[in-house]
Amino acid sequence: MMQAPSFTDIIAVPTQDEVLNQEVLPEATRRSLRVTDWNPGGVWRTSAYVIALMRANARLAIATLMCALFEDYVFGKSQPPADADGNVLDVTGWAALVAQQRYGTPIIDATYTRRTITLTNTSLSSYGPLQPGPSLMIQFPSGNRYVLDQVVTIAANTTTTATFRSEFPNDSTAGLVYNDMAGSTLQMITSNYAGVTASNPAPPFSPVAHAGTGLGTITPSGTPTSPPHSVAIRIVTSGVAGVAGWQYAIDGAAWSATQTSSSLLIGDGITVTLADNSGNPSFLLNEVYYFTTPGSDITQVGADVETPQALGARCRGLIPAIAFPQDSNGRWIPISPTASGYETLVRNANANVRIVLVAPDGTVNNKVNIVIAGNGGAPLASVDVANMQQFLAAFSMETDAPNVSTSTGRAVSLSGLTVTVPSSQLTASQTSMTQRLQKYFGGLDAFTPISINPLLDYDYILSLVRTTPGVTKVSGTLTITVNSVGYTTDVQLPATPGAFESAQWSQSASSAFSWTTT
């Protein structure tokens, strides 16, 4: 009678020789066969090798099947134990299939980075209509290229804005990271539009995103002090501009007292102006408006394909959702979701959301703070926040008051080092170092990924500089400046207590440090 194979046996992946010696030949000797008589090259020994190879392949399939049916292994929550030879079976490649087949949850694909590019035409020629695609391409100093993503006509002697998307979806493991800075020097790749130049300035304010259906508009203006800031304005009494009651919150702080003015300096140099836009009442109760300062040329933050771990967390979050009642269309009516339930709702609703923090409010009874962010904790566009707020509001929860916000970018700058490289490698090293530091501060460094409210690792940043290809010497003292304070140690964000911040490094290595060549 055979003995049942153990867990350890099943997940082991032996070699052909191991199978031969541990399984095939023992079966023969068990039948009183003298396998030592089988000559090398003879038909029986050769057959035994063939059987061993086939069995080894079967063992690999068996081990894969065993592990691929355990979600902890599929979703990378843990790894199968190593076999005697130290081999660890990786079945995370099955994650997308398991998520789709068991949970009806497709993996979130990698997304493009989209930017608003300003096209200045100084010629007397009009170009267009140009179709989306590589007919119009631009390149950033990092080497990242973007293609036109909308139909546009560049009229003669005008300035036109158009949406461009990254050449490829985000893939940080392959070095496809599109966190280029606003205000870069852009190069036209396609040369058949004489007189046209491209630029990507960051406006002082983002577009105002609106969660609701009211016709009223809110417009920010002024010269903001000590940016960045994120601003939310909610309507507490319906009405027209000048009558409607509204409150504001800056950087996630508490809501202000109720205001009724149609134009008001709300602080930090920011003035907001309400306009009816032909509505009456134009501003509706509980609707929320969002904007940030500074604005950004980025309209969509690109993100990598969802990791098996993140996909698994999204699937696991569906389980508490069983507690939700459903409407006649099978949609959840969450009366009071758990934290993981909220996380799954939010992640399923928007592919740009890669990080979710859920925390009960410290003061307000039923308020649930939900902070959403993109890859590495990058702030999401105001429109994403508004859409998410609207999405959760549509559930009409009995008592919960979810309050969505995104992270706030915190400017970080580096200085103090003198970097020595061979003159022939100066440009390449500066470009490489810029990319390495952009990946780190963008949360895309594979070895030290950072997220919302990260610890900026002083030694790691220094090591990124020192190990950049071409760098032969680094002298001086690295200084990390955050909120006008220089640090020569690790720096813990947030700089503003209680805020949710992500690091934003917008220098280039060539300007951050002094460079000497040999």
Place this chain on the structure above:
Amino acid sequence: MSVQGVSSSLYESWITNLKAVQGTIRKRIFGAFARALGDKTVEWMTQVNLEHMPSFASDQSIALIASERQLDTAPSEATSAIAARAPFWLQLAQFSGSGLGILLGLHFTGFDGAYLVQQNGLALTLTLPLPAFTLGTKWDPTPNLVVTNCSQLTGVLTSNVTPPTWMTPGRSIPASQPWWKFDDNTDFCSRFAVVFTANQYPSLSAADQTRMRNTISKWRPAKATCVGIYSLSSGQMWQTLPTAATWGHAGNWGGSVVSYAGV
């Protein structure tokens, strides 16, 4: 059922009975090959299938099943008990975001006797034993949930959260209202605490506290705030924020012993 019950000799029997396979030696050789490649593969594949079924799985597989089904388990819990509970994971998940869910979670992580005291004056606890997990039978622990009122306020409780004119006193909760007082913020009724009585856990290790915190966070509604875990060793207690005020047996201050773990 065990894998012995599905032990295979299918391929070896088949190949050794082929007319083309004649002679004792040849039958043995082909039998060995068929066994190594065919029958063992059938048996191993069967065992793989069984390893994913809680009633037949090995200890290692039970641990993985418990994790993927998000079961709460106690460190010393018998594998057989986890295996018996595993098929009922969806029934358990239905209590997500409820007080009963928190109490069930604490029970299965090894912490019995918990009371959830809510500021709104309700106290929830669980009577034991829970219904047995029997395959084919619906598992319903709701009759085990006991909800009682906390003690009534002996006087008016006036909120320290005041309207915009600071001189105006906050709203008042009248006397005789069942209430658990965390502080004077009468508006913040989404708060609760986990209280153990009868000296059940005179000292909670750091690992115990972590398991409790994780369990409470997993099951509570996202909007609810747990203000702490309290273990009353003796006497009586009231007001649990940030540390418990205690009340002596004879209605005098002092005389009680409470340990506190923040959440």
